[in-house]
Amino acid sequence: MRHATFLRFFLPTAIAMLLFIAMPIVSVVVQSVYAPHDRVVIEVENCTPFGCTKSTAIDQAATQKLRDENPLGRFVGGTIYVDRSHLAFAEVAEAWRQSATAGDFAARLMNLPFYKALAFTLTYLVFVTPLSILLGLLVALAVNAIPRILRGPTIFFSLLPMIVTPLIGALILFWMVDSRGIIGAAVQWLANDPDLSLKASTPLTWVMLIVYGTWSTAPFAFVVYYAGLQTVPQDTIESAMLDGASRWHRLRYVVLPHLMPLTTFMFLIKIMDNFRVFEPIVSFNAGAHAQSLSYFIYSDLGGETRLLSSAAATSVLTVAGVLVLLSPVLVRTWRQFGKA
Amino acid sequence: MTRSARSRSVTLNALIVGFLAFWLLLAIFPFFWTLWGSFKVEGDFFSKATWQNAVFGPLTLLEHGSAFTGAGYRGAWIQEEFWRSALNSLAVVVCVVVFSLSIGTLGGYALSRSTYRYAFWLLLIALVFRAMPPITLVSGYLLPFYQWNLWGHLPTAIVVLVAINQPFTLWMLTSFFRNIPKDLDESARVDGCTQFQAFRHVIIPVMWPGVITTGLFSFLLAYNDFVVTAMLLSKQNQTMIPKIASFLGTTQTEGNVMFAVSSVVSVTAPLFLLVMFFQRQIVSGLTAGAVKG
Structure with a gap:
């Protein structure tokens, strides 16, 4: 395709991305190095028959x-x-x-608020990413082992936690872990402590958020692995069986290596997604115990006084974090590109 | 496959079935529980005494004369005007899907047919853009949108969502268009079509499966969005998700939580139908990028 034709086809989407993705990034960088003006304060003298008082006023x-x-x-x-x-x-x-x-x-x-937010974001990332991928793999292996006729409905129900709006999925769980909800009550009963509240404790809030994250992202890993399992070469499996490989060995040496590229792909996607964890914290009303970087920006933007400069600075730092996380991919692509 | 199924031991089979049953319970039960509870009063759904109240609803029976009540739905949809948010959501979702697919198909087609290196770099930039948390972009929009009086209007949110959606749309559509053989449009070009005519008459008729799949994901992005719609829309233009969040934010008056519960069920219902009808497309879309590597 010639350059001019390419440009004509690509121009609308290029303009959209330039104006609303690239420009805002420039905009946050600029905003982060400016602070709002202080109000100009003047001293006014109010004189009444009883004497003069001095007061300060804002010179509008x-x-x-x-x-x-x-x-x-x-x-x-x-x-x-x-x-x-x-x-x-x-x-x-x-x-x-x-x-x-x-x-x-x-x-x-x-x-320190920034380090607190960074710590939670990274903890969430480090736990949720492998846990959801592992859970997804187990579900995929199990679904692949049941009769074909049952697989359709199983996939349907398994997709739900992922498809549902993140804010809403988290709300549904939040209501259940409420001390008056079914899970909250069950936990109180198990711990034999009627005053136990999952929402009041920082570690338990973190655990809840991680459990929610795993619940809601495992279906993606499941679907990808399930599709991958359909493409496992059957003749390799059969020759492994002829060589006397046990079920575990077949899984370990044939199936898992076949799924390896998918795992890399999913780690990349999930790391990107988990780094921006945000909605569950809003739903769980957990801002006091767990703040992610995104939530930190959100609370700066949403308060009574909109702290635009502060939010912008955090945004720039977050974008820098994204680039650091993506850098292995970018460097690898750069190398491959250099070879080509 | 059948042979290995036969040779599986009873213990392993039981383990597999047990694990799947556990997972399915985990996946569905919360939804079912909330659906059931949305027809109760708050005292039953959040019961201090026993969880059985949420199942049988004694307080609901006392207050409304039946174990089920639509009071939460009536309150949310009529009293709190949730229907307005539903209409706003409909407008946003339809516009976002239409616009992002129209410019996305053109761009994706161009990327899939270009043999130059910049096509590759553009895709890589799109990947970086895809990784940007939307809230960082939103904090860039606020100041200029205030100054130019763009803040609060539905079209603004639509345009922003279309743009945020572009990187993903481009990736997906590019991979779909690469699966359509180049010979098709090249032979049209040989017959004297311009590139655009080739796209119009040869590619458009065969591109629909890929476009529908991508459209589903655009739909989900717009429908599920909270960050952009919560920060960029004024109160009367709110879509459903920020509206639900505002039910929670207001002081917890009696029954207000049940408004949120019933509207949560209302928002989830269309998603259920979507998965039911388009399960195959959603699965193929999720795996499109992955399985090819």
Whole structure:
């Protein structure tokens, strides 16, 4: 296809992505180095027959003039990045000096909102990704072993946790783990502690979110592995059987290696998706115990005062995180491309 | 396969069936429980006394004279005007699917037929864009949208969702178009068609299976979206998902939670039907990228 024709076909989608994906990224970078103007404060003297009082007032006209002259705010460079809500270098250094043990240092780090959010996001990523892939593999192997006629309905029901809106799937589970809900009550009964609340404890909130994440993403792994199992070469399986390979050996040395490329692919997709974990935290109303990077940005944007600069700085750091996570793929592609 | 099935031991079979039954219970039970509970009053669905209240609904019986009540649905749909959000959602979903497929098919077709290296790089950039958390983009939109008075309107959210959807649509459609033999449109070109005529008369008639599958995923993205619609739409333009979130945010008055429960069931029902009718397409779409590597 010639360049001009290609351009004509590709232009609409290119414009859409340029305006609404590339430009916002530029926009957050710009926003993150500007802070809102301070209000211009003037001192007013109110004189009454009983004497004069001084009070401060906001000079609306001057503030407005300042805003109109420089709508982005005042340039502050990298200071937002290093303030207490973000990278907090000063606080980290302070914590490092004061803490005797690594555990102590980690505990102090957890008081800084950005590191807290980063810690939860990475914990979620590290647990949910392998657990959901493993669960998906087990379900796929099991479904592949049942009679063909039962497979259709099984696949239908297995897809549901993934297809349903994340916010809603999480809400449904949240209502069940409520201390007055069925799972919450069951846990209280098992632990023999009528006051136990899954929502009130930070570790249990994290566990709940991870369980939800595994529940909702395992179906994707299941479907991909199930499709992969249909393409396992049957003659290899049969010759392995002739050679006396046990069921476990066939699984270990024939089936799993065949599924390996799928596993790599799924790790890539799941890492991207889990890094942006967000909706379950809203549903579980868990902001006090677990914040992800996305939720951190959301709460900055959504509050009474919209902290655009702070949200922008976190966004830039998040985008940097995405690039770091993707870098193995990008580097590998770069190498392959260099060879080609 | 049949032979290995026969040779399987009883223990292993029992293990497989037991595990699957457990998984299915895990997958379906929450939905069933919520559907059942949505016809109860709050005191029954969230019962301090015993979980059996949620099954038999003694308080519902006391309040409404029957063990089932549509009060939650009536409250959500009529009193809280959930129907308005449903209409907004419908408008957003239809527009997003139509627009993202129209520009996505053109772009995907171009990428699949181009032999130059930039096609590859464009796909790689799309992958990076696909990995961006939408909330980071939203924080980039807010300031300019406020200043240009674009904030709060349905068309704004639609355009943004179409754009966010493009990287995924492009990946999927490119892989579908690569499966359509190049000879088809090349022979049309030899017969004197322009590239666009070849696309129009040769490719469009055979592209529908791929487009429908991609459309399903565009539908899911728009229907399930919370981030963009919650941050960019004003209150009267809210779609269903942010509306449900707002049921939870308001002070927990009696019955308000049941509005949320019943609207959650209302939102999930269309998804059930979707999976029921398009299961094959959804499965093929999920595996399209993966199985080929």
